[in-house]
Amino acid sequence: MSNTSYYAKTAYGATEVPQQERSAERSWIMRLAKVRLPWGSPDEIAPASFLEKFSPKKLRLHEKSKKEREEQIAAGTYTSSSFEHVDFHVRDDHECFRYALFSGASHFWIYLYSIGKFLFWFSLFILLSISTLILINAEESWQETALNITKYSSITLGIPLGSWAIGKLVIDKFPNLWIKPSRGPIWELNRRTGLVTVFDYKNNGEYKKNGTIGELTAPFYEFDAYIATSPDSQGMPLNVLYLAHRYRNIMINFGALLCPGPDFQPPCALWDFIQNYMDVSRPLPDLPQYEEYRHLDPTTAEYDRLTGRNPRYWIDMDDATFKQIVSEMHQRVEEIDTFERPNLMAGYVTYVD
Incomplete structure (x- = not known):
């Protein structure tokens, strides 16, 4: 093996592998x-x-x-x-x-941000698709239907949007809070x-x-x-x-x-x-x-x-x-x-x- 003064005697070389014992049951x-x-x-x-x-x-x-x-x-x-x-x-x-x-605390904020962001866009896509069908086939007035959809959407979208916003705020503005070594x-x-x-x-x-x-x-x-x-x-x-x-x-x-x-x-x-x-x-x-x-x-x-x-x-x-x-x-x-x-x-x- 070259450069033996730098590398340890245990350093791996593909052409210098020693004979070994029979492998164990694993x-x-x-x-x-x-x-x-x-x-x-x-x-x-x-x-x-x-x-x-x-x-x-x-x-x-x-x-x-x-x-x-x-x-x-x-x-x-x-x-x-x-x-x-x-x-x-x-x-x-x-x-x-x-x-x-x-650390686990760091991962909490990362997951809060990334999962919140994903769920917001996913939920928005689903809500838009369903809302379009409801508005087309609604028997009540357009205004009443839109109001009901808005009330439901505020809850469905609000939670992931809040998670996304809080996670991003902490990650962008408060690094001392979330950047911690394991x-x-x-x-x-x-x-x-x-x-x-x-x-x-x-x-x-x-x-x-x-x-x-x-x-x-x-x-x-x-x-x-x-x-x-x-x-x-x-x-x-x-x-x-x-x-x-x-x-x-x-x-x-x-x-x-x-x-x-x-x-x-x-x-x-x-x-x-x-x-x-x-x-x-x-x-x-x-x-x-x-x-x-x-x-x-x-x-x-x-x-x-x-x-x-x-x-x-x-x-x-x-x-x-x-x-x-x-x-x-x-x-x-x-x-x-x-x-x-x-x-x-x-x-x-x-x-x-």
């Missing part, structure tokens, strides 16, 4: 998932939503804000923002991908160490009372990826990627990172992204969010030097080109060949399922 995961994804031969691909979240325009705004902050610090005029020193337990760079959610992260994929960590907030099924957070950690190559399928409220299939340890009860549900949907291709693309991100024999995935960190990862820096990659490839990209690349990524995800690949991990471990 009925607990098989109750959730029936499809295990093959290891190896990942495409240079990621869910298209990963691209869309970090457009060149957003990168330029971030660069401008960072530059202004540095200038203000140098001039002694900088004033930190309310949330600058708050730890939200999130990190996504050349060393690790650590994931966390907002207790800690949920999981971490560490490229530099090659370890996967699930943060444990329970002890024997009970929430820990002393505030400590346990850590369940194992090498990346000891995990397998699964696609679990479950029906939504309408009976439509929802597919989500899981990462499950081969020998212990350690599991990551990536449903919060990548929204479950009817297609299996996005979870497969996420599995390719994870393999590429963790593999220190390969450069970091060439995605907008990692451009500012590429020179800090030795394998990536050497790759960029040899290939002559433009260090401002993403940040200087015009909107039309970026839109075309996003469209191409959607197409590549749609055509992914995951289930046609051999499982290369089978050369290092014997599976019992």
Whole structure:
């Protein structure tokens, strides 16, 4: 493995996987998932939503804000923002991908706003449709019918409209009220160490009372990826990627990172992204969010030097080109060949399922 002085001895390299014990019986995961994804031969691909979240325009705004902050610090005029020193337990760079959610209180206001907005427009559409039919076929006067409809509509629309308005007011005007970090992260994929960590907030099924957070950690190559399928409220299939340890009860549900949907291709693309991100024999995935960190990862820096990659490839990209690349990524995800690949991990471990 290259750059051993930077990467830990436990770092993952696709060509340096050790022989492992026979996999354990895992009925607990098989109750959730029936499809295990093959290891190896990942495409240079990621869910298209990963691209869309970090457009060149957003990168330029971030660069401008960072530059202004540095200038203000140098001039002694900088004033930190309310949330600058708050730890939200999130990190996504050349060393690790650590994931966390907002607190329950934060989600309350987000749900109040989003659900209220959806229900208002949905209810308005239904009411307009029904009201039109009532007015056409009404036996009483038009004015009386319209008055009755208005009274009913004020109640039906008023509640979701009020939820929408209150949620938007709090989110837009009172960030200190709703922007609150959770207790800690949920999981971490560490490229530099090659370890996967699930943060444990329970002890024997009970929430820990002393505030400590346990850590369940194992090498990346000891995990397998699964696609679990479950029906939504309408009976439509929802597919989500899981990462499950081969020998212990350690599991990551990536449903919060990548929204479950009817297609299996996005979870497969996420599995390719994870393999590429963790593999220190390969450069970091060439995605907008990692451009500012590429020179800090030795394998990536050497790759960029040899290939002559433009260090401002993403940040200087015009909107039309970026839109075309996003469209191409959607197409590549749609055509992914995951289930046609051999499982290369089978050369290092014997599976019992």
